[in-house]
Amino acid sequence: MLVTLLTAAVMQAAPTNDVWVVVTSRSGVPAPRALETARAVSAALVKANVPSATPVEDLSSCKGKKPCLVAKGKAKGVPAMVLVEVGVVLGDGVGQVEAVSVEEFGKKLAGAQVEGPGDALSGLLVEKTSMLVEPLKDLLGLKAAPVVMKPIDPPKPVEVVKPVEPPPPAPPVVVAEVFPPPPLPANEVVAPVEPSTPAFLTLPRIIGLAAAGVGLIGVVLGSVFLGEAASASRAIDAACGATRDPCASLTANQAYARGYQAQSVGLPMLIGGGAVAIAGAVLFLLNPQPAATSTPAVSFMLLPGGAGASVEVSLP
Secondary structure: OHHHHHHHHHHHHOOOOOEEEEEEEEEOOOHHHHHHHHHHHHHHHHHOOOOOOOOOEEOHHHOOOHHHHHHHHHHHOOOEEEEEEEEEEOOEEEEEEEEEEOOOOOEEEEEEEEEEEHHHHHHHHHHHOHHHHHHHHHHHOOOOOOOOOOOOOOOOOOOOOOOOOOOOOOOOOOOOOOOOOOOOOOOOOOOOOOOOOOOOOOHHHHHHHHHHHHHHHHHHHHHHHHHHHHHHHHHHHHHHOOOOOOOOOHHHHHHHHHHHHHHHHHHHHHHHHHHHHHHHHHHHHOOOOOOOOOOOOEEEEEEOOEEEEEEOOOOO
């Protein structure tokens, strides 16, 4: 009997490669519900290939103190523990999962915190359990050995057999065909080309019209300047009288200067514009239908202070 008890005690204290999930704190959460959350975390570890066969327990009596929790873990003979804390206040839940090493006196390996509705607290903690998997596997020595890829032999070259090309076909025999000579063209009657009627607005007439227009513009502008000179003369008469005795009026002097300038510009412009207008009219009238290669019978030129015209009449 004594031997059986000693054997059971030794087997209980023997370390096992297992992770023990325990509840360390529960605030506002009943013990069954807290244990159910811890079992869900343990199931998530097992699903991730982390051994967690030790039954879940409520160790909230340790009040979250690491020495108390580590002592209970050593008594279970586990190398690592996962501490689960849950709390619900007015429907809002707060939870935490933390992986610790029992052999290193409660050293924290990894942890995560969640916040959310109290009804969804268990699911949120299970999602965060994935953050504890790799550190726990490192502690338990469960890292998978690296896969050694066997080198693949290079494929053997495929020998390409070149097809035998058939001999080229014999060139076709071309037989020349003798065609009869083409028929002679029929005698065609070519209608005589009627001479075209010269246009009315020939180049000399266009030049004559343009010259007449420019001359008329010069006559109009010269008339305007001469009218300005006449207006200045009337202004002098109004300021100095009809006799225009020596007068010292400023208005008369200004009118005299304005009239002199207007007369100096208007008189040559009037004479030159009239001459250009007359020359343009003569050019238009004396060139009814000149030949295409003939030169204008009338030419004109503008000179400084006036204009000059040259008339050459060629009768048929």
